[in-house]
Amino acid sequence: MKNSLIQKYNVAGPRYTSYPTVPYWDEADFSYEMWTDTLKKSFIESNDKEGISLYIHLPFCESLCTFCGCNKRITKNHTVENPYIKAVLKEWSIYCKIIGEKPLIKEIHLGGGTPTFFSPKNLEDLINGIFKSATKANNYEFSFEGHPNNTSYEHLQKLYDLGFRRVSYGVQDYSAKVQKAIHREQPFHNVAKVTFWAREIGYTSIGHDIIFGLPFQDIDDVIDTIEKTKSLQPDRLAFYSYAHVPWIKGNGQRGFKDEDIPKDDQKRILYETGKKLLFENGYNEIGMDHFALDTDSLYEAFQNGNLHRNFMGYSSSKTQLMIGLGVSSISDSWYSFVQNVKNLEDYYQILERDKLPVYRGHLLTNEDLIIRKHILNLMCQFETSWSDSANYFKEIPEVLLQLKEMENDGLLEFGDKYLKVTAAGKPYVRNICMAFDLRLKRKAPETELFSMTI
Ligand SMILES: C[S@@+](CC[C@H](N)C(=O)[O-])C[C@H]1O[C@@H](n2cnc3c(N)ncnc32)[C@H](O)[C@@H]1O
Ligand code: SF4
Numbered sequence: 090m091k092n093s094l095i096q097k098y099n100v101a102g103p104r105y106t107s108y109p110t111v112p113y114w115d116e117a118d119f120s121y122e123m124w125t126d127t128l129k130k131s132f133i134e135s136n137d138k139e140g141i142s143l144y145i146h147l148p149f150c151e152s153l154c155t156f157c158g159c160n161k162r163i164t165k166n167h168t169v170e171n172p173y174i175k176a177v178l179k180e181w182s183i184y185c186k187i188i189g190e191k192p193l194i195k196e197i198h199l200g201g202g203t204p205t206f207f208s209p210k211n212l213e214d215l216i217n218g219i220f221k222s223a224t225k226a227n228n229y230e231f232s233f234e235g236h237p238n239n240t241s242y243e244h245l246q247k248l249y250d251l252g253f254r255r256v257s258y259g260v261q262d263y264s265a266k267v268q269k270a271i272h273r274e275q276p277f278h279n280v281a282k283v284t285f286w287a288r289e290i291g292y293t294s295i296g297h298d299i300i301f302g303l304p305f306q307d308i309d310d311v312i313d314t315i316e317k318t319k320s321l322q323p324d325r326l327a328f329y330s331y332a333h334v335p336w337i338k339g340n341g342q343r344g345f346k347d348e349d350i351p352k353d354d355q356k357r358i359l360y361e362t363g364k365k366l367l368f369e370n371g372y373n374e375i376g377m378d379h380f381a382l383d384t385d386s387l388y389e390a391f392q393n394g395n396l397h398r399n400f401m402g403y404s405s406s407k408t409q410l411m412i413g414l415g416v417s418s419i420s421d422s423w424y425s426f427v428q429n430v431k432n433l434e435d436y437y438q439i440l441e442r443d444k445l446p447v448y449r450g451h452l453l454t455n456e457d458l459i460i461r462k463h464i465l466n467l468m469c470q471f472e473t474s475w476s477d478s479a480n481y482f483k484e485i486p487e488v489l490l491q492l493k494e495m496e497n498d499g500l501l502e503f504g505d506k507y508l509k510v511t512a513a514g515k516p517y518v519r520n521i522c523m524a525f526d527l528r529l530k531r532k533a534p535e536t537e538l539f540s541m542t543i
Pocket of ligand 2: 153
C-alpha cells in the first residue's frame with residue numbers, strides 16, 4: 090500500500106514558497122511602476138500595524154557544495170565583501186526614497202550563499218546601514234544562516250549584539266562518504282562548537298538543516314545523522330528532501346551521477362526513518378519539512394495558527410510586505426512579486442543608475458489572491474475552508490473531485506466546506522496544493538521546472 094502511494098504521488102511539483110509559483114508569473118503585467126505602486130500601497134496599509142520584513146541575500150561561498158540549489162558565487166577573495174554591502178545599502182536607500190517614510194522593521198533574515206562569509210564588521214556595517222533610515226518594531230525577529238565551517242564566535246556575538254536571536258546551520262549529513270560526494274567536508278565537532286557557542290551567547294532558537302536523499306546516503310547515515318543531531322538538541326530542524334534540479338544553470342549539481350541518488354521507495358524509507366526518530370526525540374512536525382521542539386516559537390506559531398510561509402520558508406510572524414535585497418532576491422507586497430537580477434555584474438550596473446535591480450514579477454489577480462490563501466492554509470495549518478464566500482472560487486467542485494482519490498487513499502478528509510490533511514497525508518501536502526493550483530492545471534510545464542514532491 091505504502092509503496093503504491095509513493096509511486097502514485099511522487100511527481101514533479103512546486104514547493105509553494107509563493108502562489109503563483111515563479112515559473113507561472115505573468116510577466117506581461119510586470120513593470121517597474123507596477124512594482125513601485127503596489128509596494129507603496131502595501132507599505133501604507135501595513136507599516137504602522139505590523140512593520141515590514143527584509144530578506145538580504147549574501148551570495149558568496151568559499152567552496153562549492155555539489156548538491157546546492159541556491160544562488161551563489163564561489164570565491165575565496167574577500168575583497169568582494171565591501172562593494173557588495175555598499176550595493177545592498179544603495180538598493181535599500183532607493184527603497185526608502187520610494188516609500189518616503191521611515192520603515193518599521195519586524196523581521197530580517199540574512200540568507201545565502203553564506204552570510205558568515207562576510208566579516209562580523211561588514212555584517213555590522215550592513216545592519217547599522219539599514220537602521221540609519223529604519224526603526225525596529227516591537228518583538229522584532231532577526232535571523233541568519235551560518236555555515237558551521239566558518240561561523241566564528243565573533244560572528245555570533247556581533248550579530249547577537251545587533252539583535253539576532255535565531256541562527257540556522259547547514260548540516261546536511263554527517264557521513265564521510267556523503268560529505269565527500271557533495272563536496273562539503275564538515276566534521277561533527279564544527280557543528281557542535283557553533284551550536285554551543287550560540288547557546289552560550291543567548292540565541293533562543295538554533296536550527297539545523299539536514300537533508301534526505303543525498304547521493305550515496307543510506308538508512309544508517311540518516312540514523313547516525315539524527316543521533317548526532319539529537320545530542321546537540323537544536324530547537325528546530327529542517328529535514329529537506331534533496332531537490333535534484335541539475336537543469337538550473339551553474340548550480341554545480343553534476344558532481345555525482347544520477348544513479349548515485351536514492352530514489353522512490355529508497356528515498357521514502359530515508360524520510361520515514363528520519364521522521365520517526367525525530368518524533369521519538371520530541372520534535373513536532375510543522376508544515377512541510379520542518380520540525381521543532383515544544384519550546385520553539387515556530388511550534389508555538391503552528392499551534393496558535395500564526396505560522397506563515399514565504400520565500401524564506403516558514404516563519405512565526407507574518408508581515409504583508411517583504412522586501413528582498415541583494416542579487417536574485419524576491420520581494421512580496423502581497424499584491425505582487427518581483428525578483429532581482431541573478432547576475433552580480435548586472436546587479437551592480439543597475440544600481441549605479443539609481444534603479445531597483447528588479448527584472449521580472451507578477452501582479453496577483455483576485456483569483457490568485459484566493460488560491461494563495463488556500464495554499465498558505467494547507468502548507469501552514471494542514472487544512473483549508475471555503476465557508477466564507479470570499480474564499481470560494483468557481484472551480485472548487487473540480488478541485489474536490491480531483492482530490493477524491495486522495496480522500497480514498499486516506500490522505501485527507503472532507504467536511505462541510507472544508508478539508509483537512511490527515512497525518513498520513515502530510516508528506517503529500519504539495520500534491521494536495523497542486524489540486525488548487527489553477528495556473529498549473531491550465532498550463533502543464535513544457536520543460537522540467539520542479540523537483541519531485543517526495
Ligand atoms: C543557503 S543554504 C545554507 C547556508 C550555508 N551556505 C550553508 O551551506 O551552511 C540553506 C540550506 O538550503 C538547503 N539546500 C540547498 N540546496 C538544496 C537542495 N538541492 N535540496 C535540498 N535542500 C537544499 C541546505 O540544507 C542548506 O543548508
Ligand atoms: S550549501 Fe551553502 S556553502 Fe554550499 S554552495 Fe550552497 S550556499 Fe554555498
